[in-house]
Amino acid sequence: MGLLKTSQKAQEDPTQAAGAMPLPELDDADPMQRRRAVRMRANEPDAVAALVGLLAREEDNLVRQTAFLELAALNSDEAALGVSELLSAADPALRNGALEALSTMPEHAVRLLEPLGYCPDPDVRIFAVLLANELHVESTSDWLMALAEREDDANVCSNLAEALGGTGRQDVLPILQSIIDKFPQEPFLAFAAETAMQRIREG
Secondary structure (H helix, E strand, O other), X not given: OHHHHHHHHHHHOHHHOOOOOOOOOOOOOOHHHHHHHHHHHOOOOOHHHHHHHHHHHOOOHHHHHHHHHHHHHXXXXXXXXXXXXXXXXXXXXXHHHHHHHHHOOHHHHHHHHHHHXXXXXXXXXXXXXXXXXXXXXXXXXXXXXXXXXXXXXXXXXXXXXXXXXXXXXXHHHHHHHHHXXXXXXXXXXXXXXXXXXXXXXXX
């Protein structure tokens, strides 16, 4: 009977069978094996933490792409929150990948705009503005307006001006004017705001 139990266990767990290939690991030296590990890990309870942790150190573009695709496929609050942590990464490609993945989860990503808008890092706030512009959710225009009213970074405001211009709302015109007034020494910002205002007026 003991031999029978061992045989059954080997059938249930292929890694225990004689000659079975070991399951791929996220830290495997072979990028192809890491991609396999990403796909397999996506079904595990700790998938978000594991894949976000991998992305923070991964250098292979195909492995990164696979991890982002699996996180986007999870389409959950946990996945969106985990991916949003990568918006502060030093690597621009990683930040862009996070932005793209979040844009595929509008229902969950939109809930992150408020905390992202209060992040002390202006680069993260810029990505939050870019994300709001990608989500195509009606409530994002209200959030953009609220952020513009309190924002004091010129680069963030430049992105805000462009995003607000795309809302088509007449009630953003005073906010765009306030951006110009707030930064009188920044001609590039005045140009961005005036262009947005003209875009709205012309419909």
